[in-house]
Amino acid sequence: QVQLVESGGGLVQAGGSLRLSCAGSGRTFNNDNMGWFRQAPGAEREFVAAINWNGGIRFYANSVKGRFTISRDNANTVSLQMNSLKPEDTAVYYCTAGRFGGTMTQRAEFDYWGQGTQVTVSS
Numbered sequence: 001q002v003q004l005v006e007s008g009g010g011l012v013q014a015g016g017s018l019r020l021s022c023a024g025s026g027r028t029f030n031n032d033n034m035g036w037f038r039q040a041p042g043a044e045r046e047f048v049a050a051i052n053w054n055g056g057i058r059f060y061a062n063s064v065k066g067r068f069t070i071s072r073d074n075a076n077t078v079s080l081q082m083n084s085l086k087p088e089d090t091a092v093y094y095c096t097a098g099r100f101g102g103t104m105t106q107r108a109e110f111d112y113w114g115q116g117t118q119v120t121v122s123s
Helices: none
Strands: 003-007 010-013 018-025 033-039 046-051 058-060 068-074 077-082 091-098 117-122
Touching: 003 091, 018 033, 018 091, 018 117, 033 068, 033 077, 046 068, 046 077, 058 068, 077 091
Parallel strands: 010 117
Antiparallel strands: 003 018, 018 077, 033 046, 033 091, 046 058, 068 077, 091 117
16 A cells, blocks of 8 residues: 655744654655645645656745655655744645655645645744
């Protein structure tokens, strides 16, 4: 059974940092692009960051560019370092993986999703 499991969420004050990690299991993800989306209450799930299969290409949403960094620790693990957090970053963060190329910024381009981890930024 293929699974993605996120960890590292929590409560932090504005201006603080958190590091999210996602571990995949059930198969090797070395040919998959991996990424992070987030969903705030009452909002659509939105793209945050993605990294391609070999780690050579990264994309970021404009709202997090310069503050968040995505990295692949190995074929099955992806991390999201979040600095200078803002209250508007509060959301459930989802890890995702998929082999479809495209823009790597659309939900339909990914096949597997984690259960999500809550990030809350207080003002």
